[in-house]
Amino acid sequence: MQDAHLTVDVGHLLHSSQRKVHEEFGAVRFGVLAAGRRWRKTSLGVLEALDVACNGGRAWWVAPIYEQAMIGWRMLTPLVRQMPGVEIRESEHSVTFSNGGFVRVRSADNPDSLRGEGLDLVVLDEAYIEYAEGSDLPDGLDFLAAYPNLLVSRTFSKAYGLASLRVG
Numbered sequence: 001m002q003d004a005h006l007t008v009d010v011g012h013l014l015h016s017s018q019r020k021v022h023e024e025f026g027a028v029r030f031g032v033l034a035a036g037r038r039w040r041k042t043s044l045g046v047l048e049a050l051d052v053a054c055n056g057g058r059a060w061w062v063a064p065i066y067e068q069a070m071i072g073w074r075m076l077t078p079l080v081r082q083m084p085g086v087e088i089r090e091s092e093h094s095v096t097f098s099n100g101g102f103v104r105v106r107s108a109d110n111p112d113s114l115r116g117e118g119l120d121l122v123v124l125d126e127a128y129i130e131y132a133e134g135s136d137l138p139d140g141l142d143f144l145a146a147y148p149n150l151l152v153s154r155t156f157s158k159a160y161g162l163a164s165l166r167v168g
Helices: 016-027 041-054 066-080
Strands: 031-034 058-063 087-089 094-096 102-107 121-125 150-154
Touching (some): 016 041, 041 102, 041 121, 041 150, 066 102
Parallel strands (some): 031 150, 058 102, 058 121, 121 150
Antiparallel strands (some): 087 094
């Protein structure tokens, strides 16, 4: 018996600006999102990864440090707990769907742990990148040209105090 095609209508979970980003994401060459505090960049990234996984794709949601990665995990798990046929592995921060799609929440604390898996989408949530300790952390913007399936999310407000600045 073939698994039923899973779908998630993320549209109703997004505000109008997020919906526009979601609708245009596949049509753009580079995905860079710089938005202010409380725009809900993290929830958009989690929902983009979930959308890919529900369609049988492989997605990672990655944060610069472990503590921030757990924010994404806490957003993802309530959404998928109510879905049928979903395997949640708390210890691996992984959600696998019956169609083979998955979302893994990862941390870039050890960049070498981010190698080796072919993915359909990688979301780098770098809202706190300026506060992460260690000069060996990779900068997601350096990878945009090489990886069209990469979405990098940042903010002006946390590092530069520019929450009221509207760009784009």
